[in-house]
Amino acid sequence: MRSYKFIEHTADAQIFIVADTQEELLMAGLEGMNALLLGDGCAGAEVSKIHIKLFALNITSLLIDFLGEVLTYAQVNRCLYTDLLVNELTETFICAELRGFAVKTFAEDVKAVTYHDANVVQNKEHLFETMVVFDI
Amino acid sequence: MFDKKNLKEITPFLWEIPSSYQATMHVPARVYATAAMLDQVFNDRSLDQLANVAALPGIQEYALAMPDAHQGYGFPIGGVAATLYPHGAISPGGIGYDINCGVRLLSSDLSYEEIKAQLSSLARELYSWVPSGVGKGGKLVLEESQLDEVLNRGVPWMIEQGYAIPDDLGCIESGGHLSNANAEYVSVQAKKRGFDQLGTIGAGNHFVEVDYVENIFDEKIAHAFGLRKHQVVVLIHTGSRGLGHQVATDYIRRMMAVMPEYGISVPDPELVCVPFNSKEGQEYFSAMAAAANFAWCNRQMITWEIRQAWKREFGKEHGLQLVYDVAHNIAKVETHVVQGIEKKLIVHRKGATRAFGPHNAELATQFQATGQPVLIPGSMGTASYVLAGTAQGMQQAFGSCCHGAGRQMSRQAAKKAIIGSDVRQNLLAEGIHIQTGSVSGLAEEAPAAYKNIDEVVRVVHDAGIAQLVARLRPCAVIKG
Numbered sequence: 001m002r003s004y005k006f007i008e009h010t011a012d013a014q015i016f017i018v019a020d021t022q023e024e025l026l027m028a029g030l031e032g033m034n035a036l037l038l039g040d041g042c043a044g045a046e047v048s049k050i051h052i053k054l055f056a057l058n059i060t061s062l063l064i065d066f067l068g069e070v071l072t073y074a075q076v077n078r079c080l081y082t083d084l085l086v087n088e089l090t091e092t093f094i095c096a097e098l099r100g101f102a103v104k105t106f107a108e109d110v111k112a113v114t115y116h117d118a119n120v121v122q123n124k125e126h127l128f129e130t131m132v133v134f135d136i
Numbered sequence: 137m138f139d140k141k142n143l144k145e146i147t148p149f150l151w152e153i154p155s156s157y158q159a160t161m162h163v164p165a166r167v168y169a170t171a172a173m174l175d176q177v178f179n180d181r182s183l184d185q186l187a188n189v190a191a192l193p194g195i196q197e198y199a200l201a202m203p204d205a206h207q208g209y210g211f212p213i214g215g216v217a218a219t220l221y222p223h224g225a226i227s228p229g230g231i232g233y234d235i236n237c238g239v240r241l242l243s244s245d246l247s248y249e250e251i252k253a254q255l256s257s258l259a260r261e262l263y264s265w266v267p268s269g270v271g272k273g274g275k276l277v278l279e280e281s282q283l284d285e286v287l288n289r290g291v292p293w294m295i296e297q298g299y300a301i302p303d304d305l306g307c308i309e310s311g312g313h314l315s316n317a318n319a320e321y322v323s324v325q326a327k328k329r330g331f332d333q334l335g336t337i338g339a340g341n342h343f344v345e346v347d348y349v350e351n352i353f354d355e356k357i358a359h360a361f362g363l364r365k366h367q368v369v370v371l372i373h374t375g376s377r378g379l380g381h382q383v384a385t386d387y388i389r390r391m392m393a394v395m396p397e398y399g400i401s402v403p404d405p406e407l408v409c410v411p412f413n414s415k416e417g418q419e420y421f422s423a424m425a426a427a428a429n430f431a432w433c434n435r436q437m438i439t440w441e442i443r444q445a446w447k448r449e450f451g452k453e454h455g456l457q458l459v460y461d462v463a464h465n466i467a468k469v470e471t472h473v474v475q476g477i478e479k480k481l482i483v484h485r486k487g488a489t490r491a492f493g494p495h496n497a498e499l500a501t502q503f504q505a506t507g508q509p510v511l512i513p514g515s516m517g518t519a520s521y522v523l524a525g526t527a528q529g530m531q532q533a534f535g536s537c538c539h540g541a542g543r544q545m546s547r548q549a550a551k552k553a554i555i556g557s558d559v560r561q562n563l564l565a566e567g568i569h570i571q572t573g574s575v576s577g578l579a580e581e582a583p584a585a586y587k588n589i590d591e592v593v594r595v596v597h598d599a600g601i602a603q604l605v606a607r608l609r610p611c612a613v614i615k616g
Contacts, residue, residue, distance in 0.1 A: 008546045010180065010206065011213070057392060068385050075378055076328040078271070109270040109339045109616075111381040112233045115388070115405040116209045135209065135233045135381070136340065 004032035007131070013108070014117070014133040022059065023086050025120065025128045026094075029067050034080050036134060039107020043080045048073070048100035050081065059091040060120045060130065066094055067113040067132065075110075078103060111135040138183045140174060143167075149599040150532075152198075153187055160191035160403055167201040168538075168599050173591065176544065177205060182212035188403040189217050193411070194224020196474050196481060202488050202538035203595040204587060208232070210406030213487035216536045219412065221469060221480040225400070226417045227409035228391065228424070230484030232465040233384040235424055236431035237375030238309075239489075239511040239539075240461040241522065242439065244368045244446070245454055248348035248611065251368055255569045258346065258449050259612040263571035265445040266344050266438055267336040268616035271378075272573075274335035276437060283331050287319035290429030291436050299440040306500035308461040309490060309508075310468070312432040314425035321423040322379070323386050330379025330430060335437030339574065339616030341581055342374040344442065345513075347520060347608035357506045357524050357605045361459055369608060370456060371520060372438050373513050375465065376431035383427045387420040412482050421467070428466055435461060459522075460509035464489045464539035472534050483534050491525035491537035491602045510537050510602050514589035516570070516581065516613040517563050521593045522606040529601035537602040538593070541586040554579040563613075572615040581615065 002019035015032035019025035050073050056062035070081050079100030088095040117131040143151040146166070151174065153165040165186040169177055177183060182205045189199040189211055196218045205214035210229030219225050251258065267274050278286065285293045291312025294300040305311045319327075337344060349367045352358045363369070376383075391408045394416055395401075400409060410417045443456050467484045474481075492499055492508040499508055507525035514520045518541070529535055545553070556578035560570045572578055596602045 006548070008548050010546045011208075011543045013547075061392060065389055068389070072325050072329070072382060072385070075271070075382075076325060105272075106270045111378075112385045114209045114233075115392075115408075118405075133209070 002028035004028045009133065012134055012136050014131055016129070016131050018127050018129045020127055022091070022128060023089055026063060026066055027084055029063055029132055030070060030081070030084060032132065033067055033071065033110070033113070033134065034082060036108050037074060037106045037110055038080055038103065041103060041105070041107055043082070043101035043103050045102055046099055047102045048077045048079045050098050050100065052098065053095045054093070056092050060118050062092060062094060063120060063130065064113055064115050064118050064132070070098060071110060071113055073100070108136050138178050147599065149595050153183065155190065158187045161187055162195050163190050163198055165190045165199040167205060168203045168595055168601070170595060173203060173595070176587070180207035182207050185210065185212040185404065186215060188407055189215060191403055192217060192219055192225045192227060192407065192409060193400055194219035196220055196479065200533055200536065203592045204538045204540055204542035206542045208486065210404050211484070211486045214538060214542065215486045216484065216488045216534055218472065218481040218483045218534050221482055222413035223411050224482055225409035226412040226421060226467060226482055227407055227484065228384050228388050228420060229406040229408065230486050231424060231467050232486045233381045234375040234465055235380035235383060236428035236463045237465045238431065238435065238461060238463040239513055240372040240435045240439065241459040241511050242370040242442065242456040243362050243459050244456055246368045246450065247366045248368055249366065254449060255612050259569040259571045259614065261445040261449050262344055262442060262612070262614050265441040266614060268339065268614060269573040270339045270616060272336055272616065273332035274437065276334045277332045278334065280327070283327055284319040286334070286433045287322055287426035287429055288317050289313060290317070291432050294433050294436045300436050304436070304458045306502065307458040308432060309463055312436065312461065314428050316422055317425035317429050318422035319426050321419045322383055322426050326379050326382035326386060329382050330377060333377040333379065334434055335441055336377060336434070337374040337438065337616060338377055339577060342616065343516065344438065344614040345371045345516065345610050346612035347371060347610050349606050350519070350609040351607040353604040353606065360502065360506045361509055361522065361605065362457060363459070363522065363606050370442055371511070371513055372435050374434060374438065376427045377434065379430050380427040383423045387423060391416055424467060428463065432461065460511060462489050462511050473531065481534070485536055487539045489537045489539045490535060491523070491529050492535045493525045493527040493530045512538060512540060512589065512593055514541050515583045515586040516610055517566065517568060517583040518589055520608040521589070521604065522608065523593065523596065523602040524605050526600060526603050533601045537596050541589040541592055543585055544587045545585040547580040550582060550585040551576060551579045554582045554584060568610050569612045570615070574616065577615065
């Protein structure tokens, strides 16, 4: 189970993501970021596969660093990375592959994924949740 | 949340949060604003962020917020903080993701009346020459060695390539080049995000704008800057594009991992920092300088594109001179007087502009008597301003000033309340021609989405940290 929703922000973009597992939380963040990048456009043929291996200080940093790494590849390769295959995942490490699909142009110039207001916690229903703010 | 009882009034334009407000504060925090503007500032977390900035290791005097301050990441946008060289902190959040986002002003020998009839065709010509829009690449695609030259050498390299004239250098902050830049400290990914971006403005609130000088407030300084009433000028607002964003991301991540090793903890993760003279601090400062050089080259390439468009529209005999170019997201090592003692400081300006006063050794000869030109863009449809740095600004604000109007309405709210095509039509009715790739983007950038620029600049003038010189009105706007 996972979801994302856009929350109003004065200057930039932010999403609130909820999921029942850490992996689903990463996917929710990815889907929210991709919705921002793609807007009303559509992605084309598969053009890229990337491998990501990241260490981080904690579960929140891992989420932000993961999204930031995917964003970098998206910008460099002009792709949208939508399919995530996790090989290994802990609160401080991820090893994964993603498949990327060509985009003609992005709807939004997402400069960065910030740590602002990001704090992964488990709520009363034991679901993982956090805000993610994108500098646009 | 803040309210007025947490602040002490120093003057009607300057308020102080005492260091006793929060245990982590090493110094007080000060905000430039009228009492009425404070109510708007209280609506977001800018003052909480400012109080957190006052916790930075080595911070001197005050953490400062300019009258256009609004909530940012770590630092409020419109924030200024100076830490003590060499051990004080350097914090990428005090510069921002768009390193050396800044503004450039060009002046022409034409008057508004002379070009009025050609505004529509001028706007189209500029739009065809200056690439704009999300991710749009430029005409100049750099090989790796060329990109390294741009990063290491800045605008002097552009002169060698024929995209700048030697006279341009004295009219750019720091001569368009920070000498501590080192392309080796810019990641491969950052370079991949920048190799085709020179000469592009991007999207959002970046623009090329044709204005005319509507009012002159100080004839002597305006004359020294080469400005006169009704004169046509051009503003450029853009930064280091994806390259700068990636440099910031790379080093924020890197500093997060090592900051605890220096015994530093900060109240907000986006205030992550390391000692300036640490390995990570020095490498970030070199990479930041390289990204800053890229941004100056970007604005220089756009200047070349605009000069080509101008020639096509008005003929070779009408040129464009560079008045000045300022950075509003940057950190510099500068000398300032702190409690009567000259100190070398690392001055962070995030959404704030350097505004050096008269007789400063860093300024070119033509600005010694007047102080540095300060360029403050408003939103399209309102006004922009030219000011001059003052001696009082050097004493009170580390020679700093505001950078713009600041948003007051979210992008989503703006898109719900405002129709982009209406914005275009309304502005046209006022004689302002818009060329854009995104009509919905116009809604987000509509004048109503921004604070009142007239009030913002009036505060810095009345506070004495910069002096009003000229008011500019737009007549053509190119946006992504």
